[in-house]
Amino acid sequence: MRPxxxxxxxxxxxxxSAIVVGDIVLADHPFKNGVSILKRVVAIDDSGRFDLRGDNPNESSDSRSFGTVPALSIRGKAVCRLKSGS
Structure with a gap:
């Protein structure tokens, strides 16, 4: 899949904003202090932890490598994208 x-x-x-499966969110990286990640929510478990995945799985560091992240790590959801060069 292309990014x-x-x-x-x-x-x-x-x-x-309320976060639902399918949203793209900005989150704190669970192991790299001061680093933010932008990932898609693919699941929210019963304890409120988020399974985050990159749209390009071959190039992405995501919940497959670092596990689910707590709600407190989610800084917000993407609501608009301005394409580069526009």
Whole structure:
């Protein structure tokens, strides 16, 4: 699958939105302090932890390698994308 976002795209994040499966979210990386990740929510478990995946699985560091992330790690959801070069 091709990535939904390109390196130079600008993404608008809404911090207080309800998160559902399919949303793209900005989250704190669970092991890299001060690093944020932009991933798609593929599942939310009963304890409220999020399974995050990249749209390009061969190139993505996501929940397959670091596990699910707690709700407190989610900083917001993507609500708008401005394509690079526009």
């Amino acid at each position: 939904s976002l390109n390196d130079q795209d600008v993404v608008i994040i809404e911090p207080s």
